Amino acid sequence: MKETSNTQMVPKKRKRHRNLKMNLALFSMMLPGAIYLIINNYVPMFGLQIAFKKYNYADGIWKSPWTGLSNFTYLFKTKDALIMTRNTILYNVVFIILGTVMAVVIAIILNELRSRRAKKIYQVLFLIPYLISMVVVSYIVFAFLSYDNGFLNNGIIAAFGGSKINWYTQPKYWPFILVIVQLWKNFGYQSIIYYATVIGIDSSLYEAAVVDGAGSWKRIWHITLPGLKTTIVTLTLLAVGRIFYSDFGLFYQVPQDSGMLSNVTQTIDVYVYKGLTQLNDVGRSSAAGFYQSIVGFILVLTANFVVRKVDKDSALF
Amino acid sequence: MESMVNNNKLGQFIMNLLCVLLCICCLAPFILLLSSSLTEEATLMRNGYSFLPAKWSLESYLYLIRKISTIARAYGITILVTVAGTVTSLLITTMFAYPLSRKELPFRFPISFFVFFTMLFNGGLIPTYMMYTNTFHIKNTIWALIIPALLMNGFYIIMMRSFFSSNIPDALVEAARIDGAGEYQILFKVVMPLSVPMIATLALMVGLTYWNDWTNGLYYLTDSRYYSIQNVLNKMITDIQFLQTNASSVVSAVDASKLPSVGIRMAIAVVGALPVLAVYPFFQKYFVKGIVVGGVKG
Numbered sequence: 021m022k023e024t025s026n027t028q029m030v031p032k033k034r035k036r037h038r039n040l041k042m043n044l045a046l047f048s049m050m051l052p053g054a055i056y057l058i059i060n061n062y063v064p065m066f067g068l069q070i071a072f073k074k075y076n077y078a079d080g081i082w083k084s085p086w087t088g089l090s091n092f093t094y095l096f097k098t099k100d101a102l103i104m105t106r107n108t109i110l111y112n113v114v115f116i117i118l119g120t121v122m123a124v125v126i127a128i129i130l131n132e133l134r135s136r137r138a139k140k141i142y143q144v145l146f147l148i149p150y151l152i153s154m155v156v157v158s159y160i161v162f163a164f165l166s167y168d169n170g171f172l173n174n175g176i177i178a179a180f181g182g183s184k185i186n187w188y189t190q191p192k193y194w195p196f197i198l199v200i201v202q203l204w205k206n207f208g209y210q211s212i213i214y215y216a217t218v219i220g221i222d223s224s225l226y227e228a229a230v231v232d233g234a235g236s237w238k239r240i241w242h243i244t245l246p247g248l249k250t251t252i253v254t255l256t257l258l259a260v261g262r263i264f265y266s267d268f269g270l271f272y273q274v275p276q277d278s279g280m281l282s283n284v285t286q287t288i289d290v291y292v293y294k295g296l297t298q299l300n301d302v303g304r305s306s307a308a309g310f311y312q313s314i315v316g317f318i319l320v321l322t323a324n325f326v327v328r329k330v331d332k333d334s335a336l337f
Numbered sequence: 338m339e340s341m342v343n344n345n346k347l348g349q350f351i352m353n354l355l356c357v358l359l360c361i362c363c364l365a366p367f368i369l370l371l372s373s374s375l376t377e378e379a380t381l382m383r384n385g386y387s388f389l390p391a392k393w394s395l396e397s398y399l400y401l402i403r404k405i406s407t408i409a410r411a412y413g414i415t416i417l418v419t420v421a422g423t424v425t426s427l428l429i430t431t432m433f434a435y436p437l438s439r440k441e442l443p444f445r446f447p448i449s450f451f452v453f454f455t456m457l458f459n460g461g462l463i464p465t466y467m468m469y470t471n472t473f474h475i476k477n478t479i480w481a482l483i484i485p486a487l488l489m490n491g492f493y494i495i496m497m498r499s500f501f502s503s504n505i506p507d508a509l510v511e512a513a514r515i516d517g518a519g520e521y522q523i524l525f526k527v528v529m530p531l532s533v534p535m536i537a538t539l540a541l542m543v544g545l546t547y548w549n550d551w552t553n554g555l556y557y558l559t560d561s562r563y564y565s566i567q568n569v570l571n572k573m574i575t576d577i578q579f580l581q582t583n584a585s586s587v588v589s590a591v592d593a594s595k596l597p598s599v600g601i602r603m604a605i606a607v608v609g610a611l612p613v614l615a616v617y618p619f620f621q622k623y624f625v626k627g628i629v630v631g632g633v634k635g
Contacts, residue, residue, distance in 0.1 A: 043443060045520035046436035050448070053433030056489050060465070061455040067464025080471050081464060126359070129352045138353060144621050145360040147628075148367070151617055152610045153549035155570045159606035160366045162574075163373050163386045169599050171369055174385030204362065209628055216629040236348060268552065276574055292462050297556075302463070309461040317458045324457075 071310035075302040091307035100291060104308070107271075108287040111195075112263040115202050116256060122207050124252065127214035128244055132236060143215070146208030154269025161201060161274050189280045198285070201274055202267070213255070214248060221247035250331045257330070261323030264288065264316040288312045367614075374398070374604035381599045397604035407569065408608065415565040418482045419547040426488050426543045427536060433489070434497035435524050438505070456491040466556055481557035482565060487546055493539060496630060500535045501528065538627040541620055548613060566609045573602060 067081045074087040095101050126146070133139050149157075164171050165187040173184040187193060221243065229239045266287035275285040288308055295305025328335040365388070373386040377394035384391060401408055436442050437449060469475045469485050505528050513523045529536065554568035564572065617624070 039441075042441075042514075042520055046439065046442055049432040049520065049524065050436050053429040053489055053494070054451075056429060057451070057455055057491075059468075060484075060486065060488070061459060061491075063468055064460025064464035065458060067460050067468055070464055070467065077471075081467050126356075129356065132348070133352055133356070134349060135353075138356070142356045142360060143625065144618070145363050147621070147624070148363050148614065148617070151545065151549075151613050153551055153567050155551045155567050155574075156606050156610045158574065159570065159603065160370050163369050163603060164366070166386070169381055169385040171386045171388075175387050204366075207359075208363070212625060212628050236345065273551075273571070273574070289462075296463055296466060306463045309463045313459060313461050320457050 065313075068306075068310050068313060070302070071306040075306065087303075091303040092311075095304045095307040095311075098304075100286070100304075101308070101311075103283060104286050104288050104291045107284065108266050108289075109263055111198065111202075111266065111271075111287065112259070114195075114199055116259045116263075118199065118203060119206060119210055120252060120256060122203060123210035123214050124245075124248060126207065126211040127218050127248070128240055130211070130215050131218045131244065132240070143208075143212060146211060148208070149205045150209045154267070154273045157201065157205060157269070158273040158276065161197070162276070165197070188276060188278045191281050191284045194275060194281050194284045198270060198274065202270055205270075210255075214251060217248055217251045218244055253330050254327055257323045257327045261320040262316070264312050264319060266290075268293065367610075370603055370610075371607055374600055374607045376600055378598055378600050386599075386603070394600075397600040400601050401604055401608065408566075408605075410562075411564050411566040411569045414479070414482070414563060415548060415567070418479070418565060419544055422483045422487060422547040423540055423544045425483070426493075427540055430489055430493050430497055430539070431529065431532075431536065432524070434494050435501055435528060436520075437494070437498045438501035439510070440507070452491045452494050454491075456495075462556070469557065476557050477560040477563060479563055482550070482553050482563065483547075485553050485557065487543075487550060487553070493543070497535070497539065500532065500630075504535075505531060534623070534626070535630075538623045538630065541623050542627045545613065570605055570609050573605065 070081045070084070071091055072086060072088065073081075073084040074090075075081075075084045079085075130139050130142065133142075162170070165173075167173060167184060167186050167188070170187070172187070177184060185193075187197075225243050225247075226239060229243060234242070266289050268287075268289040271285050271287045272290045272293065275281045278285075288311070292305050292309045292312070295301045295308065299305075324335050369386060369388055372388055372390055373381070374397050375393050375395065376387070376390035377392040378396060380390055380392045380394075433452075437445065437452075442448070465485065469481070473480075475481045475484065509527065510523055513527050518526070549567065551565070551567035551571050554563070554565055555571060558564065558568060561568075561572065
């Protein structure tokens with residue numbers, strides 16, 4: 021570098037100048053997005069300290085007085101903490117198991133079907149429930165379950181001479197209802213992801229299997245399923261990483277916030293929302309939110325760590 | 338393969354049957370919704386919601402037409418929020434993702450981490466709510482429906498970045514630079530036109546999220562002037578609940594008459610869901626693609 025003559029220095033300087041200008045332009049492009057992420061994502065992370073404070077509206081998050089762990093002791097003394105943790109985790113476990121099995125089976129079926137046209141139509145129709153909002157879903161569920169006017173009470177139970185069921189006050193039915201609604205809404209989406217993986221499996225493997233005289237079951241067992249293994253493991257692990265979070269709409273909107281069902285419908289997200297807006301209990305609610313954020317974070321890190329071992333490309337980082 | 342076709346006829350039949358049954362499961366609830374909204378009120382009272390009502394009627398929709406100002410306003414808000422949100426989101430997402438896809442960007446790794454971290458950890462509802470209401474005073478403004486949570490997320494940035502990295506050749510960007518194009522020109526005149534399918538896919542996913550969102554309205558709106566169509570639907574459920582829980586104490590007969598009756602509820606739900614279902618067939622290709630691209634990391 022020492023030998024660089026003056027004549028070569030000039031373009032180099034110009035190049036450095038050009039680079040600086042380029043970098044400034046690139047950074048300025050990123051500015052709006054960066055500001056948004058800071059406001060929308062990073063400031064609330066620091067705002068989590070509210071869980072250790074005695075919140076009052078006038079002082080806000082930053083100036084309210086510290087109160088140590090009292091919000092947490094207050095929260096974990098109630099049976100709500102146990103119930104909402106149990107509900108959140110158990111529902112997620114059921115969703116992960118049933119959702120994966122259903123999606124894999126459908127992906128394999130789609131792959132085995134001969135008619136291209138039929139495959140296409142099925143895919144398009146399977147996705148329809150995924151397109152509508154949980155509010156509309158809750159109306160559909162209401163059309164089935166309403167005590168006075170619901171299709172189940174009037175169309176089916178009455179036809180068989182049974183007596184009407186008050187669905188929105190009977191907790192025992194809701195674990196099933198919620199699982200059905202969740203699967204109904206999301207199975208198409210998951211099936212398509214798995215189907216895309218199946219399509220990506222090297223077709224020469226199947227050709228070789230046919231030459232060797234392998235039947236459908238053998239091909240599914242020895243080629244399709246092993247080909248899906250990485251995707252199944254990865255998606256499952258990522259879902260496990262989100263096991264502390266629930267679809268707020270499904271658990272709040274679909275049961276129509278019925279108090280009598282809260283034992284089986286209250287998840288952490290529902291509890292946090294209700295504490296904030298209805299019960300005006302910011303202390304317990306923010307403690308629950310903190311609990312969710314931290315445990316959620318640990319779970320995502322763990323899940324991602326395991327994903328990295330299984331399939332490096334699928335890991336988030 | 339030919340010889341296997343015969344053996345598999347039964348298998349094909351069973352698999353098709355299964356798929357057709359699933360398709361019916363997907364569609365039937367919508368048909369119930371639609372036929373309920375088209376049933377005469379007295380029939381609804383007598384027989385409940387049904388797939389094949391004894392007496393059809395357009396009265397629910399005629400009622401909605403009489404209340405057109407509420408519905409039209411909510412529709413207007415939904416459309417405004419969806420368009421403004423989607424356009425802004427695409428703009429800031431691509432403008433963030435493109436520099437991140439350039440290898441020569443300084444601090445590329447820390448910036449990527451800055452994005453990733455938002456996908457791993459978040460403050461949750463309470464600090465977010467307090468910040469938006471106390472610091473930004475977003476409550477009961479149109480911004481409440483556009484800004485919180487939905488405008489941008491780390492996942493879409495990563496998705497776009499990977500697309501740019503693997504689909505925009507470095508040589509092309511370098512050539513544009515040598516021709517004297519600035520970075521903004523390169524992004525908007527060279528990179529964006531080459532990324533139309535990807536941008537369309539993202540637009541569809543973000544647009545659907547905005548159209549269907551009701552949570553922001555639930556958190557930040559008490560003023561019904563800003564209600565989107567989803568919020569109107571949501572509000573109706575709460576009103577009905579309120580009436581049911583207070584039915585004994587309130588003079589319910591008077592209040593009940595003001596509420597949308599049994600059929601009208603379903604008509605509004607149809608109105609809320611219909612636009613998405615109507616445009617879906619035309620965009621399903623992009624939509625399926627979006628799911629496939631986003632799937633594994635989503």
